[in-house]
Amino acid sequence: MKPQRHEVFLMCPPGHFEVSYVINPWMEGNVALGDQALAARQWQALRDGLRQVAEVREMPSAAGLPDMVFTANGGLVLEDKVVLSRFRHAERQGEEAHFAGWFAEQGLRVLRMPDAIAFEGAGDALLDRQSELLWMGYGHRTDVRAAPLIAGWLDIEVQSLQLADPRFYHLDTCFCPLEGGHVMYYPAAFDTASQKAIACRVPQQRRIVVGEQDALDFACNTVNAGRHVFLNRASPPLRAQLEDKGFEVHETPLSEFMKAGGAAKCLTLKLTEPRRRAANAGR
Numbered sequence: 001m002k003p004q005r006h007e008v009f010l011m012c013p014p015g016h017f018e019v020s021y022v023i024n025p026w027m028e029g030n031v032a033l034g035d036q037a038l039a040a041r042q043w044q045a046l047r048d049g050l051r052q053v054a055e056v057r058e059m060p061s062a063a064g065l066p067d068m069v070f071t072a073n074g075g076l077v078l079e080d081k082v083v084l085s086r087f088r089h090a091e092r093q094g095e096e097a098h099f100a101g102w103f104a105e106q107g108l109r110v111l112r113m114p115d116a117i118a119f120e121g122a123g124d125a126l127l128d129r130q131s132e133l134l135w136m137g138y139g140h141r142t143d144v145r146a147a148p149l150i151a152g153w154l155d156i157e158v159q160s161l162q163l164a165d166p167r168f169y170h171l172d173t174c175f176c177p178l179e180g181g182h183v184m185y186y187p188a189a190f191d192t193a194s195q196k197a198i199a200c201r202v203p204q205q206r207r208i209v210v211g212e213q214d215a216l217d218f219a220c221n222t223v224n225a226g227r228h229v230f231l232n233r234a235s236p237p238l239r240a241q242l243e244d245k246g247f248e249v250h251e252t253p254l255s256e257f258m259k260a261g262g263a264a265k266c267l268t269l270k271l272t273e274p275r276r277r278a279a280n281a282g283r
């Protein structure tokens with residue numbers, strides 16, 4: 001595996017990771033049941049795999065902020081700007097200052113949401129990999145009013161999608177834009193209008209529909225770097241579909257993080273997000 005181009009991902013080691021509160025259905029019944037040594041090994045395996053094909057930068061973890069390991073939620077990066085998250089739950093709001101400081105140190109321009117508008121970064125805002133389009137989820141965490149603000153600040157078209165199943169509370173738990181304009185998703189996580197919007201924007205041959213079991217295994221929570229995809233688990237039929245589209249599938253078990261409601265993609269934030277304008281001539 002060789003890096004195909006220079007892609008950079010942000011990760012935060014799980015030194016302070018644990019399930020110590022419940023803010024999504026996955027965390028229920030898992031408080032204080034984590035195995036920290038196993039979490040560390042699983043995190044390192046993901047990082048080391050990703051390092052084979054991309055650069056990984058690490059930010060320090062912080063005591064009392066166990067979910068900061070999920071860097072996808074720190075903000076949304078496009079070119080040299082980052083829209084900082086404003087977490088819905090008080091338990092995660094302390095992360096905002098850490099992410100803001102780290103982003104500013106990297107030279108990114110940090111944009112902030114108004115206080116009353118929740119926004120959970122690249123957990124709920126995913127750039128299409130072919131078109132100049134931002135897919136945004138709402139209904140559980142991110143406020144629907146975040147979409148027009150971000151569209152204006154980043155000068156990008158936004159397609160909002162309503163999330164309908166509490167188990168799939170962030171967009172990146174059930175939807176994943178992939179290189180080449182493919183989109184892997186679990187349709188039942190969305191309301192009917194949003195399912196139609198996806199079908200309207202993405203031609204059938206580029207839709208990779210995931211079944212419930214794969215969705216519950218966090219298959220849609222995939223890190224994509226070039227033709228490589230890293231995920232917790234994929235059933236043989238899903239693996240075959242991905243391979244058929246030219247992807248190399250790397251399974252990397254993340255059971256400890258699933259106890260907190262996250263997996264591969266949540267544990268990373270892509271920092272290199274160029275504009276897709278040149279490729280925007282259509283799919």
Ligand code: ARG
Binds near residue numbers: 070092
């Ligand atoms: N416990 C975290 C939360 O509920 C998990 C976040 C997972 N991140 C993600 N991008 N889906 O906020």
